[in-house]
Amino acid sequence: MDRGQPDETTVRAAVALAGRAPSVHNSQPWRWELGAHSLHLYADRTRALPATDPLGADLVVSCGAALHHLRAALAALGWHAKVHRLPNPAQPDHLAAIEFEPAEPRQSHVALAAAIPRRRTDRRAFSSWPTPEELLQQLVQFARAEGVDARIATGKARDELLIAIGKAAHVQEADPAYQAEIHQWSGVYPGASAGVPAANIPAGSRQYGNLRMREFAPGSLLQGSRSVLGEDAGALLVLSTSSDDDLSRLRAGEAASAVLLEATAAGLATCPLSQPLEVVETRDLVRDEVLGGATCPQLVIRVGWAGFNADPLPATPRRPVIDLLRDQEQK
Incomplete structure (x- = not known):
């Protein structure tokens, strides 16, 4: 990346956190491409679930969750994500183009990013204590x-x-x-x-x-x-x-x-x-x-609230960054 842009280590760290987003059946139907001055999110239709999600709606919602996870990760790493959604009508699977602007991370940014590796989908019964x-x-x-x-x-x-x-x-x-x-x-x-x-x-x-x-x-x-x-x-x-x-x-x-x-x-x-x-x-x-x-x-x-005495949930598997991110010139 050019000066004034996040380095490759920062981008890879943000993409790794974005990859922990929830998705339908944990299918992780997204991929990323890195340009000289931007990062691009694409829907990965090879991971579609036609019987569960015949309209492809869950797939795009899942990609949106990954996009917000990326934004949260970048904010904690000192970068504001300037997002252009659906930037190319001729490429419907090109869901977002992200540009980077330096921004001092706030405590709220760090707290939100810290929640990413702790978040779990909890399918168990919840406590009888109501949420305030x-x-x-x-x-x-x-x-x-x-x-x-x-x-x-x-x-x-x-x-x-x-x-x-x-x-x-x-x-x-x-x-x-x-x-x-x-x-x-x-x-x-x-x-x-x-x-x-x-x-x-x-x-x-x-x-x-x-x-x-x-x-x-x-x-x-x-x-x-x-x-x-x-x-x-x-x-x-x-x-x-x-x-x-x-x-x-x-x-x-x-x-x-x-x-x-x-x-x-x-x-x-x-x-x-x-x-x-x-x-x-x-x-x-x-x-x-x-x-x-x-x-x-x-x-x-x-x-x-999780049930009393509920054990911590294990992390679900995630695709490695090497499978999710590539340089645009590698296409």
Whole structure:
């Protein structure tokens, strides 16, 4: 890189942290190209999941999460990321071009980047202790700061959301192609660079009250004990946008990353839930019955306190930077 730009070590460190972003089935469907004065994010369609994600919406949301992780990492390393989203209409997979500006890191930047390696997708039951409303509203504001609407599903809206989750699971589990994808991408062997390992999948029932979690391959993760009340008090945060295109999905992924990292920094457990939005019927149900038809749902995030005595979750596998990043002249 030229003087006034981050050196290669800094860029590689930021891309490594970006690679820890959550993605559908931990497929990590992104790649990066490094130019003389910029870094470029591309969707990697070779890692698409057509049965789970027929519209490719989850894929772009996942890339948006990686983009925000990159921004957070660069900020902590002393660089402001100037992002140009969807810079080339002729290349729809070119999702972002990032330029660099020196910027003194603040304590909040360092804290957010420090949350990246600690963040986990926790599919276990949560504690019965409710998350303080003030903290939930802070998460809503973090999403809105990324240009994405966010609301906590309560009352009838929550009931409708839980119905949509259950219906989507029923539809997908009856689809042989979906079942084949689930078995390909979950319960992966030690040493794999992607997918969801058995150690990150709860053993036994994944029905928590009225909430039905996605069924992966059999898991080995033990549930932590909940409080004496025994009820899962996890909140459901719905992210939505005014439009339903790749720019909206990219923004939604950035907002999801902001919520997940801020929640992690606050000590909360989190779990993105895309299943009700992967089936047309239930996506429409969430739009009309949960959001009142006003906006397009992009992702649901489950937030709460981890169960008492819950063991720390292991890190899921990640693709090495050498597989993610290349120089543009190497094309």
